Amino acid sequence: MSDKTPIDPIEYRPDLKKIRKRRLALWFVIAAYLPAMMIALDQPDYQTWVTVVFISWIVLLIIVVVFACLVRCPRCGECFHTHGPTFLPFRRCLHCALHVNADKRAPEAEHPKTKFAKKN
Numbered sequence: 001m002s003d004k005t006p007i008d009p010i011e012y013r014p015d016l017k018k019i020r021k022r023r024l025a026l027w028f029v030i031a032a033y034l035p036a037m038m039i040a041l042d043q044p045d046y047q048t049w050v051t052v053v054f055i056s057w058i059v060l061l062i063i064v065v066v067f068a069c070l071v072r073c074p075r076c077g078e079c080f081h082t083h084g085p086t087f088l089p090f091r092r093c094l095h096c097a098l099h100v101n102a103d104k105r106a107p108e109a110e111h112p113k114t115k116f117a118k119k120n
């Protein structure tokens, strides 16, 4: 038997903040590639700089993707952005459809369906 009383999304705020921070870091690293590469290509010894920028960017990308993959949903406890081996940085939990801004929005009248939830 499970308790069906809905939990106020405000209680999820610290964990949702953590999810938002990791998502922001992911998008920041992805967006930083082009400007960093343009700066590297303007250097006199551009071949060295392009290599340094590319390797640094790949390492940073791996780190932020791993952190985004491992962040847990405060409602269901599953990985927020990961379903099986698939990493999908959507704005909703892939398991329970909790929105990443659920603590800032009005409560949803109807529980949204998850696209990737197991069929019962």
Ligand SMILES: [Zn+2]
Pocket: 073, 074, 075, 076, 077, 078, 080, 093, 094, 095, 096, 097, 098
């Ligand atoms: Zn969830």
